[in-house]
Amino acid sequence: xxNWVNRFNICAFLDNHHYxxxxxxxxxxxxAGVEHFLSAEAGTAFSQLQKFHEQHYDWIFGHxxxxxxxxxxxxxxxxxxxxxxxxxxxxxxxxxxxxxKDQLLIGVDKDHERIFAEINQTKTKQTKTNETVLNILxxxxxxxxxxxxxxxxxxxxxxxxxxxxxxxxFYVEEVVIEPMHTYLELSKTSxxxxxxxxxxxxxxxxxxxxxxxxxxxxxxxxxxxxKGTKARESREFDIDESxxxxxxxxxxxxxxxxxxxxxVRNDLSRVCEKGTVEVKELFGIYTFPHVHQxxxxxxxxxxxxxxxxxxxxxxxxxxxxxxxxxxxxxELIEQFEKTKRGIFSGSIGYMTPEGDFDFNVVIRSVMYNQxxxxxxxxxxxxxxxxxxxxxxxxxxxLKAAAIKKVLTKVNTF
Numbered sequence: 001x002x003n004w005v006n007r008f009n010i011c012a013f014l015d016n017h018h019y020x021x022x023x024x025x026x027x028x029x030x031x032a033g034v035e036h037f038l039s040a041e042a043g044t045a046f047s048q049l050q051k052f053h054e055q056h057y058d059w060i061f062g063h064x065x066x067x068x069x070x071x072x073x074x075x076x077x078x079x080x081x082x083x084x085x086x087x088x089x090x091x092x093x094x095x096x097x098x099x100x101k102d103q104l105l106i107g108v109d110k111d112h113e114r115i116f117a118e119i120n121q122t123k124t125k126q127t128k129t130n131e132t133v134l135n136i137l138x139x140x141x142x143x144x145x146x147x148x149x150x151x152x153x154x155x156x157x158x159x160x161x162x163x164x165x166x167x168x169x170f171y172v173e174e175v176v177i178e179p180m181h182t183y184l185e186l187s188k189t190s191x192x193x194x195x196x197x198x199x200x201x202x203x204x205x206x207x208x209x210x211x212x213x214x215x216x217x218x219x220x221x222x223x224x225x226x227k228g229t230k231a232r233e234s235r236e237f238d239i240d241e242s243x244x245x246x247x248x249x250x251x252x253x254x255x256x257x258x259x260x261x262x263x264v265r266n267d268l269s270r271v272c273e274k275g276t277v278e279v280k281e282l283f284g285i286y287t288f289p290h291v292h293q294x295x296x297x298x299x300x301x302x303x304x305x306x307x308x309x310x311x312x313x314x315x316x317x318x319x320x321x322x323x324x325x326x327x328x329x330x331e332l333i334e335q336f337e338k339t340k341r342g343i344f345s346g347s348i349g350y351m352t353p354e355g356d357f358d359f360n361v362v363i364r365s366v367m368y369n370q371x372x373x374x375x376x377x378x379x380x381x382x383x384x385x386x387x388x389x390x391x392x393x394x395x396x397x398l399k400a401a402a403i404k405k406v407l408t409k410v411n412t413f
Contacts, residue, residue: 263324
């Protein structure tokens with residue numbers, strides 16, 4: 001399917017990687033090709049999306065950039081952007097593919113059998129490859145990063161904020177990679193439930209995200225913020241369970257998590273019926289290939305006639321990637337970080353013809369501009385009163401480990 005989809009200039013390949021739960025999305029959902037599209041920058045982007053949605057009650061795929069904060073919170077950005085995704089892009093595909101355990105549904109006007117045959121006959125691209133050791137650079141050296149964390153803590157001590165998600169960029173310039181091969185390698189190394197291969201006219205997001213931003217299913221909103229990370233040092237059962245327990249009982253991680261849960265509860269209460277917003281799970285410990293994560297689940301029942309525009313304005317950008325209070329930390333993030341986040345810590349997802357939707361958080365992801373050869377990935381950590389700058393720096397490196405492993409020797413074509 002992925003090989004077949006890759007022939008299109010625009011596509012979204014959303015992969016669950018067999019993570020089964022009561023709130024899992026489809027095993028694999030694909031939008032390929034374009035019938036209609038909307039591209040917009042912050043200012044009127046949410047209202048344009050609302051109009052686009054009302055005009056086309058159909059399958060809609062696309063992304064929300066972090067810099068839509070400039071619309072939802074009336075801010076601005078002056079930091080450089082080397083990848084170049086628009087702030088918002090959504091498209092109605094020519095073909096929708098919905099894969100479950102035992103069937104493939106093909107949504108297209110005609111030629112279902114032809115497409116099914118093409119998918120089955122499509123072979124993996126076989127070409128000679130050259131292994132190139134990439135020179136991965138960082139926007140911050142360790143001393144600069146630790147100094148920035150110390151300054152952020154001064155703002156926390158002064159009462160300006162109480163948690164801030166601080167990110168740093170890793171990048172490579174003038175590199176040629178095969179994005180689909182890189183996605184497959186990242187999926188082998190780090191298969192996560194909100195993964196995506198997202199292609200938009202020569203710009204790519206190669207995503208291995210474990211986090212859901214927001215789902216609407218039948219008028220019930222679900223947000224699942226992640227705060228709290230512990231490396232998996234061993235696959236031995238006793239050691240693995242000990243690491244899970246350490247994360248569960250960590251006062252620092254629990255305080256970070258509950259702060260963001262409170263922020264999400266507040267965001268959802270702006271669009272949900274009074275008394276319906278509740279924490280379904282607090283401090284859940286979930287295990288992924290390289291890390292254990294602390295994930296909480298917050299739900300709420302939408303007020304009648306609430307629009308997609310109203311929901312996104314109330315909840316975006318997601319609290320797990322900002323901190324609290326949201327507007328102040330968005331201002332401070334602009335002050336301390338060195339590049340625009342762009343689509344990083346934004347969201348990729350889909351909307352159904354019935355008006356339901358599901359969006360991930362774009363983390364653990366490689367962004368790549370094929371024309372310029374610029375490759376980027378970012379990682380961050382939550383800075384609080386109790387943060388140790390060196391530990392926060394090491395957490396960023398931990399989160400970057402899976403991507404670095406894939407990119408240490410990348411196949412160039």
